[in-house]
Amino acid sequence: MTPLVQVRDMRVAFEGREVVHGVNFHIDPGEKLALVGESGSGKTVTALSLLGLALNAEVGGSALLAGEKPDAAPTDLLKLSERQLLRVRGDDIAMIFQEPMTALNPLYTVGNQVAEVLEVKQGLSKRQAWDGAIEALAATGIPEPARRATAFPHQLSGGQRQRAMIAMALAARPRLLLADEPTTALDVTLRGQILGLLADLQRQTGMAILLITHDLNMVRRFADRVAVMEHGHLVEEGTVQQVFEQPQHPYTRKLMDSRPTRGVTEPDTAAAPVMAAKGLQVSYPVALPGMRGWFRRGAFTAVRSADFAIRPRQTLGVVGESGSGKSTLAMAALGLLKHGGDLDVVGQKWGPKAAANQGIRRQVQVVFQDPFSSLSPRMTVEEIVGEGLLVHEPHLSADERRTRVLAALDDVGMPESQFPGLLGRYPHQFSGGQRQRLAIARALIVQPRLLVLDEPTSALDVTIQKQVLKLLQRLQRDKDLAYLLITHDVEVVRAMAHDVLVMKNGEVLESGPVEQVLGQPSHDYTRALVAAAG
Structure with missing residues (x-):
């Protein structure tokens, strides 16, 4: 079979610095090829360069696109002018991007x-x-x-x-679809729907698909062949079965071994709960339609009658799709939303005034999903990590505060000895995993009893995700921490949680020990979540 696209010795550089180093691969008509690797591996730059979409890139080698008719000569995509590429884009090769909200006008x-x-x-x-x-x-x-x-x-x-x-x-x-992380921004059940949709459309139209991803579960379920990239080099290629069952390259084996592993400690069941909720309810005011809205407002209930308790060294996982109410529950736990029912934090209740809540707030800290957004780009590491001490321990001197900052950084695996000038650096000077460690250090420095982990690894590559989860497991053992883990990733819940709440449309559909709920789910929705996680 003549390949639809044959890439030979493709090199991509920016300002003379080469980031893709002579890669070779092909895509057959009607085939689903997955290009796999972590952030910075060069997979997206490779795909963008096929259509001339990598801005200011210096591209070498060849990428031969087969003619539509059997006797037609192939076209070298890398030699086409911008005007010629306009005819190729959409007609022969189309692309869908990771985040539709930014890709659509x-x-x-x-x-x-x-x-x-x-x-x-x-x-x-x-x-x-x-x-x-x-x-x-x-x-x-x-x-x-x-x-x-x-x-x-x-x-x-x-x-x-x-x-x-x-x-x-x-x-x-088009004859070829370039799909760049098409499901990363979606919930787990929606991921399955989109993958099924692409597979159906591929069968109906006969197009080929180049899937760019770091999600190995997606590759296993969707692709025919896999090409693995590391630091701009294509290090391994083969069928899905070959690569997954007998990976040859050390980097491929590292990727295959990056699934979250369970390493939790037993919770202190004899201790009083760090946080306990009974009949927790959160509602938002909404406008009523028609004339009724002139005189009164309605209410939208985002969380209905949630019950849970979290003890030292215990992790409660909360899973569900977007709109299920899990993030609203986390906001209530942090004292950031008004709520009904009972919610106790170390025996106290959130009050209506911020000053009265300061003592409770120290006991409950948060780690957000995207560390790049949650860390101020204008503050140094010392200022970011030590900020909580200014509020909760203002009596500390600058030297005492710096000592505590260095200790917190050491706790999360970022000692100053390994990072020269660490305290004076800014967030953009660190990788995604290192930034998330900084965010964890910022939360830990005030010595909280409970951490609210809001999708703490979903913005990270699979190998970095495993490292951060291991760090959180170690910190929980060492510091008797309780975790409220908000996520849509069933694999992360399996690795981290002792108990789990399954939420949909604001209701807790199922709850209990993680082995029971995920191993023998009783609700159809839970079964769908587990099946979609594959």
């Missing part, structure tokens, strides 16, 4: 954005293009496609936005 309806592709690429009239856009949206399984076509991106859910972007990419029926 917020000023136009999704229908207009899909219709524009049909007008430009197929020369259809506006009426024909609009009808074609609705058909394309319907093909992706969006409910009520005619109505959704008139919606703006922000009016759709994450899964619907990704389906709209897929419709736009496939509107001109």
Whole structure:
């Protein structure tokens, strides 16, 4: 079989610094090839360079695209001008991106954005293009496609936005689809739906797919072949079965061994709960439709009657899709939302005044999902990690505060001896995993009893995720910490949690020991979550 795309000795450099080093691979017609690697491995730059989308890149080698007819000569994508590439983009090769909210234009309806592709690429009239856009949206399984076509991106859910972007990419029926982390921003069940959708569309149209990802479960379920990249080098290639069952390269084996491993300690069941909730409820005021909204406001209940208790050295996992209420529950636990029912923190209740809550706030700290967003870019490491001491222990001298900062950094595996000038550095000078360690040090420095972990590893590569989870497990053992773990990743819950709450639409559908709930789920929704985690 003649390859659809044959890449030979492809090199990509920026300002003379080479980041992709002579890679060779091919994609056959109708094939699903996964390009796997961590952030910085060069996989996305490689895919963008095929379409001339890597800004200011110096690209060498060749990438031969087979002609549409058997006797047609192949086209070298890397030698085409910008004008020539415009004819290739969409017609022959299309691309969908990781985050649809930033890839879609917020000023136009999704229908207009899909219709524009049909007008430009197929020369259809506006009426024909609009009808074609609705058909394309319907093909992706969006409910009520005619109505959704008139919606703006922000009016759709994450899964619907990704389906709209897929419709736009496939509107001109390309021969190759480049899918760059197409499900990373989605919940676990939506990931399965999008993968199934891409597989169905691939079978219907016969297109090939180049999937760019670091999610090995996704690769195992979706791809035909795998190509593994490390630091710009393609280190291994083969069928999914070959690479997963008999990985040859050390880096591939490292990736395969990066699934979270369980290493929890037994909780102190005799101790009083660090946090306990009974009938916890959180509601938001909403406007009522029609004339009723003139006189009174309604309420949307985001969390209904949640019960739980967390003791020292215990982790409670809260799982569910976006909109399930798990983040709202975490905000209530942090004393940031008004709530009904009972919520005790070390025997006290959150009060209406911030000053009265200061003692409780020291006992409950938080680690957020994205450390790059949660750490101030204008503050040094010393200022970031030591900030809590200014509030909770203002009597400390500068030297005493610095000693505590260094101790907290040492606790999270970032001693000053390994990072010269550590205290004076800024967040952008560290990797994602190191930034998350800084965020954990900031939370630990005030010696809390409980950490709220809000998706603490979902923004990290798989190998870094495993390192951070091991760190959290060690800290829990050493410091008798309790964790409230908010996540949609069932594998992380298996590795970290003692008990689990499964939430959907604000309700706790199922709760209990993690082995029971995830091993023998009694609710259909829990079974779907476990199955989607694969």
